[in-house]
Amino acid sequence: MSQNERKENTHVNDETNTARFRIGGRIVLVTVFLALTLFMGYLIKVQFKLQHDQYEEYSYKASQMHWQRIKDVPNRGDILDRNGNILASTTYEYTIGITPSDVMKSQENRKEPLSKQDIADSFAELIGADANKMVEWLGEEDTPYVQVKKKVNYEQMKGLQAYLSEHNIGGVKIDAVPKRYYNYGSLAAQVIGFADQSDNSLIGQYGIEAYYNSYLTGTEGYTYAEVDNYNQSALPYSAPTSIQAQDGYNVQLTLDMNIQRICENACRDAYNEYQPREGVTCIVMDPYSGEILGMVSMPDFDLNTPRDIPYGVSEKAWSDMSSEDQAEYLMRNAWRNRCISDTYEPGSTMKAVTTAIALEEGLTYEDEIFSDAPIQITSVDTIRCWREKTDGNHGDETLREAFERSCNPIFVRLAQRIGIEKYYDYIHNCGFYDVTGVDLPAEGKGIFHAEPTEVDLATLSFGESSTVTPLQLISVYSALVNGGDLMRPHIASRVVDANGNIIREYEPEKVRTIFSSRTSARVRNLLEDVVKEGTGSAGYVPGYYVAGKTSTSTIDVGEEA
Numbered sequence: 001m002s003q004n005e006r007k008e009n010t011h012v013n014d015e016t017n018t019a020r021f022r023i024g025g026r027i028v029l030v031t032v033f034l035a036l037t038l039f040m041g042y043l044i045k046v047q048f049k050l051q052h053d054q055y056e057e058y059s060y061k062a063s064q065m066h067w068q069r070i071k072d073v074p075n076r077g078d079i080l081d082r083n084g085n086i087l088a089s090t091t092y093e094y095t096i097g098i099t100p101s102d103v104m105k106s107q108e109n110r111k112e113p114l115s116k117q118d119i120a121d122s123f124a125e126l127i128g129a130d131a132n133k134m135v136e137w138l139g140e141e142d143t144p145y146v147q148v149k150k151k152v153n154y155e156q157m158k159g160l161q162a163y164l165s166e167h168n169i170g171g172v173k174i175d176a177v178p179k180r181y182y183n184y185g186s187l188a189a190q191v192i193g194f195a196d197q198s199d200n201s202l203i204g205q206y207g208i209e210a211y212y213n214s215y216l217t218g219t220e221g222y223t224y225a226e227v228d229n230y231n232q233s234a235l236p237y238s239a240p241t242s243i244q245a246q247d248g249y250n251v252q253l254t255l256d257m258n259i260q261r262i263c264e265n266a267c268r269d270a271y272n273e274y275q276p277r278e279g280v281t282c283i284v285m286d287p288y289s290g291e292i293l294g295m296v297s298m299p300d301f302d303l304n305t306p307r308d309i310p311y312g313v314s315e316k317a318w319s320d321m322s323s324e325d326q327a328e329y330l331m332r333n334a335w336r337n338r339c340i341s342d343t344y345e346p347g348s349t350m351k352a353v354t355t356a357i358a359l360e361e362g363l364t365y366e367d368e369i370f371s372d373a374p375i376q377i378t379s380v381d382t383i384r385c386w387r388e389k390t391d392g393n394h395g396d397e398t399l400r401e402a403f404e405r406s407c408n409p410i411f412v413r414l415a416q417r418i419g420i421e422k423y424y425d426y427i428h429n430c431g432f433y434d435v436t437g438v439d440l441p442a443e444g445k446g447i448f449h450a451e452p453t454e455v456d457l458a459t460l461s462f463g464e465s466s467t468v469t470p471l472q473l474i475s476v477y478s479a480l481v482n483g484g485d486l487m488r489p490h491i492a493s494r495v496v497d498a499n500g501n502i503i504r505e506y507e508p509e510k511v512r513t514i515f516s517s518r519t520s521a522r523v524r525n526l527l528e529d530v531v532k533e534g535t536g537s538a539g540y541v542p543g544y545y546v547a548g549k550t551s552t553s554t555i556d557v558g559e560e561a
Contacts, residue, residue, distance in 0.1 A: 077216040079192060093153060099173070252494050253493060268298060280296070339471055341469070357423060431476065484516055490506050
């Protein structure tokens with residue numbers, strides 16, 4: 001190829017390359033332009049979404065930097081006895097916390113700023129904080145919150161507030177924590193129950209505290225206000241919006257503190273002397289209204305320290321238990337209200353029920369003569385008088401005498417006259433198969449045969465082989481003496497607000513009539529004879545009408561109580 005031809009080809013190639021470069025450059029420019037256009041479109045879309053679609057969401061989040069909803073916890077209502085004595089009330093203790101960076105920033109522009117050690121020493125003196133740890137915490141500027149001290153009392157809190165104000169210290173948070181105070185310690189412990197702290201409020205756990213928790217608690221309120229950067233409290237110049245908390249209502253009981261104290265002293269003496277493994281119970285109830293005037297379950301506990309070592313347990317034995325075992329022990333023993341939760345064989349107290357059924361059905365009368373000879377129920381079951389263990393039986397005696405002496409065979413004979421079906425119809429009607437409906441939590445009920453036999457009938461006639469709760473028994477006994485009406489037992493008399501306005505009042509409630517007034521009067525006379533002439537003479541009080549029935553029941557093989 002000649003030189004001219006080479007030059008011509010080179011020129012053509014250069015023009016081709018130049019054209020290609022220009023085309024490629026245009027493509028790049030177009031691509032960049034399109035990318036920028038798309039990106040700008042995306043930014044416009046995002047901005048529109050922020051300003052329009054998510055405006056409220058982000059406005060709300062921004063406002064939270066300066067505005068906050070502050071919870072207003074209501075005061076828990078008091079619990080009072082029937083005479084207005086306060087049994088349970090609410091006080092406060094305080095939790096102190098800090099935001100370290102805010103504490104130290106509050107000192108930056110002061111002429112004489114306080115050092116970490118100065119602040120720590122003052123906290124130690126005023127509220128008992130650990131000064132060394134306090135110095136460490138104040139240096140943790142990236143930590144948003146440190147809890148310095150719990151259970152600070154009112155006087156300590158006021159002293160700390162004065163110190164913070166004097167030195168313009170910010171970043172300190174003081175939280176009021178409600179605490180239940182029981183004015184009489186262990187008085188009516190299982191009846192009143194106790195309340196535990198939960199999220200700066202109190203929740204009833206047992207007894208009246210639990211059953212009437214919704215009345216006692218009240219309703220939370222809120223303040224929505226502009227807050228400062230240091231302790232998140234409302235600024236004085238802000239215009240907050242508030243929903244006022246509604247304090248809890250007061251619950252007044254039917255309980256009489258004086259009667260309760262007398263009962264507790266007697267039960268405590270009995271418990272200390274005899275150490276019964278199933279404890280000691282006592283109930284005082286108005287038979288005409290169902291009002292409970294006293295209710296005791298031993299062993300008891302101090303309501304202000306419900307998780308302390310319970311009575312009868314050594315420190316070593318307690319410390320050897322796991323926390324789960326400790327809680328289980330407390331629930332089954334100290335905190336348990338045996339008056340409503342435990343069942344036991346009623347023993348000879350059941351003879352009054354058997355007698356009432358027989359009298360109601362017209363199957364006997366007080367002066368009818370019976371033989372106290374042993375009764376053979378089956379080839380292996382024979383019912384004998386308790387006296388045979390020492391002096392032989394009583395021989396022939398009237399129903400009145402048998403009731404005074406508490407002779408088993410006579411009541412077996414009465415039950416046999418009544419018959420299984422009718423006898424157990426009365427037992428059902430007396431409410432022994434059901435709870436009483438008392439206004440306390442964890443109520444139990446008796447254990448009775450679903451398909452009773454002749455042996456079951458015979459043993460139940462004098463109170464064995466079936467069980468009742470103490471409250472079930474006293475409810476039926478109240479009907480035996482009040483004219484025959486089964487009344488609903490209750491422990492609260494009214495619910496009132498802080499101004500004394502009645503929110504709810506409890507009236508006597510008749511469940512049903514279980515015996516006629518005539519039968520009731522006859523049984524009442526028999527019960528009075530037991531105290532005047534029979535096995536209950538230790539309960540006789542000159543000048544008063546006292547009725548009662550003694551009882552002994554077998555609780556284990558060869559063991560009686």
